[in-house]
Amino acid sequence: MAIISAEKVKFYYENYENSDNQGNTPQKPVLDSIDLEIKKGEFVAVLGHNGSGKSTLAKHFNAMLLPSGGRVLVGGRNTADENEIYEIRRMVGMVLQNPDNQIVSTIVEEDVAFGPENLGVEPGEIRRRVDEALKTVGMYDYRLHAPHKLSGGQKQRVAIAGILAMRPECIVLDEPTAMLDPKGRKEVLDTISRLNREQGITIVLITHYMDEAAAADRVVVMESGRILLDGTPREVFSHVDKLRQVGLDVPQPTELCYELRKHGIPLPEGVLTAEECVAALSMLLEETYADN
Amino acid sequence: MPIIETQGLSYTYSPGTPYKKDAIKGISIKIEKGDFVGIIGHTGSGKSTLVQHLNGLLRPTSGKVLLNGRDIWENPKKIREVRFKVGLVFQYPEHQLFEETAYKDIAFGPSNMGLDGDEIDKRVRTAARFVGLKDELLEKSPFELSGGEKRRVAIAGVMAMQPEVLILDEPTAGLDPKGRDMILGQIAEYQKENGATVILVSHSMEDIARTTKKVLVMNKGSVAMFDETQIVFSRAEELQSIGLSVPAVTRIFMQLRGMGYNVGDNAYTVKQAVERLLPLLKREVGNND
Numbered sequence: 001m002a003i004i005s006a007e008k009v010k011f012y013y014e015n016y017e018n019s020d021n022q023g024n025t026p027q028k029p030v031l032d033s034i035d036l037e038i039k040k041g042e043f044v045a046v047l048g049h050n051g052s053g054k055s056t057l058a059k060h061f062n063a064m065l066l067p068s069g070g071r072v073l074v075g076g077r078n079t080a081d082e083n084e085i086y087e088i089r090r091m092v093g094m095v096l097q098n099p100d101n102q103i104v105s106t107i108v109e110e111d112v113a114f115g116p117e118n119l120g121v122e123p124g125e126i127r128r129r130v131d132e133a134l135k136t137v138g139m140y141d142y143r144l145h146a147p148h149k150l151s152g153g154q155k156q157r158v159a160i161a162g163i164l165a166m167r168p169e170c171i172v173l174d175e176p177t178a179m180l181d182p183k184g185r186k187e188v189l190d191t192i193s194r195l196n197r198e199q200g201i202t203i204v205l206i207t208h209y210m211d212e213a214a215a216a217d218r219v220v221v222m223e224s225g226r227i228l229l230d231g232t233p234r235e236v237f238s239h240v241d242k243l244r245q246v247g248l249d250v251p252q253p254t255e256l257c258y259e260l261r262k263h264g265i266p267l268p269e270g271v272l273t274a275e276e277c278v279a280a281l282s283m284l285l286e287e288t289y290a291d292n
Numbered sequence: 293m294p295i296i297e298t299q300g301l302s303y304t305y306s307p308g309t310p311y312k313k314d315a316i317k318g319i320s321i322k323i324e325k326g327d328f329v330g331i332i333g334h335t336g337s338g339k340s341t342l343v344q345h346l347n348g349l350l351r352p353t354s355g356k357v358l359l360n361g362r363d364i365w366e367n368p369k370k371i372r373e374v375r376f377k378v379g380l381v382f383q384y385p386e387h388q389l390f391e392e393t394a395y396k397d398i399a400f401g402p403s404n405m406g407l408d409g410d411e412i413d414k415r416v417r418t419a420a421r422f423v424g425l426k427d428e429l430l431e432k433s434p435f436e437l438s439g440g441e442k443r444r445v446a447i448a449g450v451m452a453m454q455p456e457v458l459i460l461d462e463p464t465a466g467l468d469p470k471g472r473d474m475i476l477g478q479i480a481e482y483q484k485e486n487g488a489t490v491i492l493v494s495h496s497m498e499d500i501a502r503t504t505k506k507v508l509v510m511n512k513g514s515v516a517m518f519d520e521t522q523i524v525f526s527r528a529e530e531l532q533s534i535g536l537s538v539p540a541v542t543r544i545f546m547q548l549r550g551m552g553y554n555v556g557d558n559a560y561t562v563k564q565a566v567e568r569l570l571p572l573l574k575r576e577v578g579n580n581d
Binding site for chain 2: 183259267
């Protein structure tokens with residue numbers, strides 16, 4: 001069952017300078033007729049370079065932006081229907097790139113309580129949800145700390161806890177690790193993978209780190225407001241040339257096998273991880289050594 | 293004579309308070325003119341504290357920083373001149389743009405140096421070209437530019453001072469692969485064309501591996517390694533033991549060696565890995581023909 005479905009979604013930013021007297025905006029749409037279904041429980045990574053439309057699309061998933069054409073349904077509710085906005089935003093939580101832009105309180109647990117308080121959840125239940133959410137992201141010991149003194153990765157996990165406390169069905173993360181160091185990136189990624197696996201929460205991860213995308217069930221590549229590729233990481237990353245053309249990387253192990261294949265070395269397509277690459281290479285090397 | 297040298301450099305934040313923290317301890321390094329040095333290390337390893345000493349933003353708690361052989365704190369009133377000679381581009385430098393136009397922002401540094409109008413104009417345009425900013429962008433407000441363009445304006449602002457040493461603290465953080473490649477390429481070109489000394493602080497081993505000639509590894513406020521890039525990456529096990537993630541191709545080589553294959557030294561770029569593996573694998577493919 002689809003939790004989010006985008007049907008022929010178009011989006012233009014209003015630009016008064018460029019518009020003619022009738023208010024028509026002639027420029028290219030940011031989103032150009034996007035059709036996309038995200039199933040319940042999926043872990044979907046959305047890749048694309050800056051300006052490809054990936055963040056704009058993500059903002060349609062919890063009604064932060066409304067389509068200029070077409071429609072977005074969240075759990076069957078139309079995001080353009082004002083009466084549904086509260087429920088849609090409860091179902092789909094959003095984590096942004098800069099952890100400092102989404103902290104509202106001076107104490108971690110108060111920050112996490114902000115969402116459920118706004119939903120009118122009764123106090124005892126808020127307490128339970130806040131504790132549970134902080135434990136889930138591994139930040140319970142920091143519940144009385146000041147958020148501004150935490151590391152970037154810790155702040156992002158607090159932001160995720162704030163969403164968890166609203167009991168969402170889906171979390172959309174817009175480049176949540178772009179400003180983090182390698183340790184913080186790992187903390188955040190481990191947390192979202194676990195939420196997906198253990199609690200069945202649908203994850204939409206907007207990123208331009210290919211290794212993060214490789215961990216997802218499905219990868220959607222955006223280019224110029226359209227969907228260029230959509231498939232499993234293995235399928236998507238086998239299109240090395242196409243990805244490079246649109247300014248994206250492929251994971252290093254994939255690139256290594258791709259380059260060797262170009263030289264006639266019979267390596268399989270769609271190698272994603274260092275381990276797979278080592279396995280494939282060692283098979284070939286095995287034969288070399290056996291020959292000697 | 294090294295262009296920059298530190299002797300027993302130490303810095304303590306909040307001395308005499310319960311929050312006292314030794315950020316860097318007894319650092320003695322020499323950086324030669326024309327070097328392209330990468331600095332890597334964890335968050336909190338002291339990378340940023342170290343580079344902020346090199347242009348006199350922080351004054352050492354003990355030890356010295358020498359620029360062209362002279363202690364930069366010899367005459368504290370002249371520290372401003374050190375900042376013209378050693379340009380520092382901060383993390384997320386685009387947050388510091390403040391002028392009405394990109395042009396004026398880039399011109400801010402050279403204007404402060406007391407240069408005349410023509411020279412300023414020349415430098416602004418040269419720096420803008422280096423970072424790939426088109427002329428028509430120069431008259432725009434920084435707010436009208438994309439994130440990558442803003443970043444390039446900020447870097448150009450430091451390049452326009454034509455510092456002898458250019459230090460960049462995480463210049464590619466938050467950029468997409470295209471923006472990252474563009475900025476790294478432009479920095480490498482600037483370094484080559486001007487024979488400038490460049491210091492690049494980064495979390496990305498891949499970026500460091502591709503661009504710099506030497507690498508300084510910081511760990512817990514001290515220098516863990518300082519050597520040619522190739523040699524540092526050949527010590528991948530040690531890098532991992534201090535919690536740094538080595539490039540994926542390096543991990544592949546370590547594992548293959550661990551399995552007993554004689555694949556040679558660690559590779560740290562895909563290009564190197566292909567060069568090393570191809571002859572080994574070609575033999576096998578040839579045998580099958």
